[in-house]
Amino acid sequence: MKKQIKVVGAVIRNNENRILCALRSPEMSLPNVWEFPGGKIEKGERPEETLVREVYEELGCEIEVFELVEDVLHEYPSIVVNLLTYEARIKTGRPVPNEHAKLAWKKISELEELEWAPADIPTVENLMK
Structure with a gap:
């Protein structure tokens, strides 16, 4: 059985709904x-706490952090990922790509132009409805 995370x-x-x-x-x-920023839930953390930390x-x-957008179970070749995606907004600071190659603010209609990580695709599809 594959490991699940x-x-x-x-x-x-943002204020322009990007x-x-x-x-x-x-x-x-x-x-x-491309992906929605976030990361792995640590033991004892609530998903919302993880999101703020990550x-x-x-x-x-x-x-x-606001309401849950999507709850996805995606099976990759070596691992199964349970991705919980939440609506959120920035309270303080400006996003800087400390770990990512780059960041982009996209209109909902532009999301499908990007090549998304497979686990993120159901969230993209949900947002575009």
Whole structure:
């Protein structure tokens, strides 16, 4: 049986209703695909707490987390990922790509132009409805 991990992602919107998209760096697993910022839930953490911590570590800004957008179970060749994606907004700071290759603010209609990590695709499809 494959190992399963629980991860979270943030659909961060700005005042123009654009969504923050993060390009995975060449050094990351699944390099050079886009994702919603976030990361692995640590033992004892609530998903919302993980999201606040991960976004601060990855992007250097503080977010406020809102409702769940999507709960995805995606099977990769070596691992099963349970991705919980939440609506969020920036409270303080400006996002900087500390771990990602780059960041982009995209309109919802532009999301499908990007090559997304497979686990993020259901969230993209949900947002575009």
